[in-house]
Amino acid sequence: MKLSVGSSLKLVFRPWVEGLENVPATGPAILASNHLSFSDSFFLPAVLDRKVTFIAKAEYFTAPGVKGKLTAAFFKGAGQLPVDRSGVRGAGEAAIRSGLSVLEKGELFGIYPEGTRSPDGRLYRGKPGGLSRVALRSGAPVIPVAMIDTEKIQPPGQIRPKIMRPGIRIGRPLDFSRYQGMENDRFIQRSVTDEVMYEIWKLSGQEYVDIYATAAKRQIADAAKAAAEAQKAQAAEQTRKPESAQAAGTAEPAADRPERKPEGTPAAGERAGRDPQGEPGKHGERRNAA
Template structure:
C-alpha cells in the first residue's frame, strides 16, 4: 500500500508447477518487491555473504533472508557455480518458483548487463519455462548503500513464459546456452526499457571502482600538495642597482 506496488502481466505466473523467474537487478529490495506482488512463494539464490555476517546485525540479516525465501549460494565461480546449479534444480524439482538474476549482481548504474548462462542450464536441465521479469523504480527507491527504501511507486512487469524445450538435451553446448541467455536478456530489455551493455556487471563494477579509486587518489594528492612560493623575476635587461650616494 505504501509503495503502490503495481504488477503488470501477473497472468503469466502459473498457478502451480515449477518455473524460473529471471529478473533484472537494480536494488537489494528487488527480492522483496517481486514476491510481494505474487500469490506464490518465490525462492531466490542469494550470495552467501548475506548469511555469514557476524554479530547481531549479521544474525538478523541471515534470519531475514531465510524468512523471505532466500537460499545461500557461493557465487565465486568454478565448483561454486555447480553447487548453485544443484541448489536451483532442487527447488525446481520440488515444483516451486525460482528467482534468478541472470546479470549475477546488481547493476552499478541502472543499465542492463550481459547475462550469465546458469539460468539457461537450469531451464534445460529442469525442463521448465523462463518467465522474464522487469523491476521498475527500485533503484530510485533504494540505491546501493541506502539502508531503507524511499516510499515511491514500484512496478513489476512480467513477460510471457519462454519455452526452450527445443534445445532439450543440449545443456552442454555453450553456444546454445549463450543463445538462450541472450534471448532472455532481450526480453528483459524490452520489458524494462533499460540501456543494454554487452559486458558483465561484475566487470563494470570493477571499472567503476577503479575510476573512483583513481579520482580519490588525485583529490588526496591535490589536497596535500603545497603551493610553491612565487619568486620575484629579474629581467635580463634591467640595469644593475646603483649604490646610494653617501
C-alpha cells in the same frame, strides 16, 4: 514474510504489476529478472501469491553475533537459499544445484541472469552458465521479469528510502525444450541467455550494454580511483604553489639591492674630475685651463 514484510511493502510503496497471469498457479517455473536494487528480491515475491526462492551468498547465514542470527532468520524467512562460493567452480555450480532442487519440488525459482546488481540502472549482458543450465536440465519454463525504478527507492549511500511506486512487468513464459539435452553446449547456453535478456530488455526499456555488469563495476571503480588520485595530486600541487611564491618573495629583488662597485673604481664625482666632496680636482682644473 508475505504477511509482514510483503504486506508492508505493498501498503507503503504500492507497486504496480503487469502480467501476473503469466505466472502459473502451480508447477515449476524460473523467474529471470533484471537486477536494480537489493529490494528486488522482496518486491517480486510480495506481489505474487506463490513462494519465490532466490539464492544468496552463504555469509548471510553464518555471520556471528545477534545481528548475524537476525540476518540469517530474515533471509531464511524470505525464502533465500545459502550458496557456498568456496567450491572449485564457485557460485555457478552451487546456484545450479540449488535451483534444480527448488524446481524439483514444483516451486518458483528466482534468478538474476546479470549475476549482480546494475551499477548505473542499465541492463547488462547475461551470464550464460547458471540460467541456461538450470532451464535446460529441469525443462521448466523461463518467465522474464522487469523491475522498474526499484533503484530509485534507495540509491547507494542513502539510508532513508524514498516513498515511490516501483513497477514490475512479467512477460510470457519462454519454452526451451528444443534445446533439451544440450545444456553443456556453450553456444546453446549463450543463445538461451541472450533470448531471455532480449525479452527482459523489451519489458524494462533499459539501455542495453553488451558487457558484464561485473566488468562495468570494475571500470567505474577504476575511474573513481583515478579521479580521486588526480584530485589528490591537484590539491598537493596547489599546496606547493603558495610555498614556492613565499620562497620567491623572501629573495631580495635586484632593483632593491645597493650597487656594489669593484675595489679601485673611482666614484662618480672622481670620474667627473671632482673629489668626493664635490670640489673640482686637479683633473678638472687641467680641463678648464685647456
